[in-house]
Amino acid sequence: MSGRELDKARRLFSESRVLQACVTFLLLVVALAIAAPLLPILDPTAQDLSRVLRPPFWMAGATSEHPFGTDYLGRDLLSRMIWGSRVSLTVGVGAVAVAALIGVPLGIIAPYVGGRADELIMRSFDVILSIPNLLIAIAVLLALGASLPVLILVLGLRSTVWYARTLRAKVLSVREEQYVKAARAAGLGPVRIMAQHILPNTIAPIIVLSTIYIGLMIVVESGLSFLGLTKVQISWGFMVAESREYIATSWWTAAFPGLCIYLTVVSVNILGDFVRDVFDPRLQAGFE
Numbered sequence: 001m002s003g004r005e006l007d008k009a010r011r012l013f014s015e016s017r018v019l020q021a022c023v024t025f026l027l028l029v030v031a032l033a034i035a036a037p038l039l040p041i042l043d044p045t046a047q048d049l050s051r052v053l054r055p056p057f058w059m060a061g062a063t064s065e066h067p068f069g070t071d072y073l074g075r076d077l078l079s080r081m082i083w084g085s086r087v088s089l090t091v092g093v094g095a096v097a098v099a100a101l102i103g104v105p106l107g108i109i110a111p112y113v114g115g116r117a118d119e120l121i122m123r124s125f126d127v128i129l130s131i132p133n134l135l136i137a138i139a140v141l142l143a144l145g146a147s148l149p150v151l152i153l154v155l156g157l158r159s160t161v162w163y164a165r166t167l168r169a170k171v172l173s174v175r176e177e178q179y180v181k182a183a184r185a186a187g188l189g190p191v192r193i194m195a196q197h198i199l200p201n202t203i204a205p206i207i208v209l210s211t212i213y214i215g216l217m218i219v220v221e222s223g224l225s226f227l228g229l230t231k232v233q234i235s236w237g238f239m240v241a242e243s244r245e246y247i248a249t250s251w252w253t254a255a256f257p258g259l260c261i262y263l264t265v266v267s268v269n270i271l272g273d274f275v276r277d278v279f280d281p282r283l284q285a286g287f288e
Helices: 003-015 017-038 077-113 115-129 133-144 148-174 178-185 190-226 236-242 252-279
Strands: none
Touching: 003 017, 003 252, 017 077, 017 252, 077 115, 077 148, 077 190, 077 236, 077 252, 115 148, 133 148, 133 190, 148 190, 178 190, 190 236, 190 252, 236 252
């Protein structure tokens, strides 16, 4: 990040209370997810049938031991939400990491080399894009097993397409810049040119895309957990799915994990808008 971009980031961040709140919330979620095993909270899997569907602390019948209430098996909602954040963040960050590690090299190499290699890769991506995300995820999870690593892998591989296509458009313009032509004339090999000259000048769209896709992957994981297609028993989406029969009488069992999903995704998207505004000089900040 250049000095000008750093100054712009500081100015935008200091002017936006919404952005500050979103960043604070995300840092809190990440901190709780990392520290979950060390926190003095109840076992998220421990059942207590004598305390089934206890309400949150401000309602009649609440207990101090369960400030956010309990679910239909008497499990503590607060501890389950904290442990559930580990799954959502792991899927979001893990899928984006897989997509970036595969999509970025393909998005740089294919247009730089050009020719049949570029055409083959892009047409293969067109075929993948013709199949809906959810359909691919369901098919793979049913075929290979509904484990967390498989879920991260399938979501990451599917998102590889967007990284490669986004980078390809940027590389097609960057490869014609004078500094790239000068590097070729100086005798630098293709690998060094791509690593030292092209990649640093295409990093901005990678960062922007990553912030957006973390939120999207969290939503997809929640949807798949809601459908019962993952084996994870403690996740925000699975908590909502478990509580759907009790929404009318015990709304908190679904509302709190659903609110976690909503606030996390919105915060990540607002952070993505901020990153986009910092790196793209054509855009102005839209924060209030």
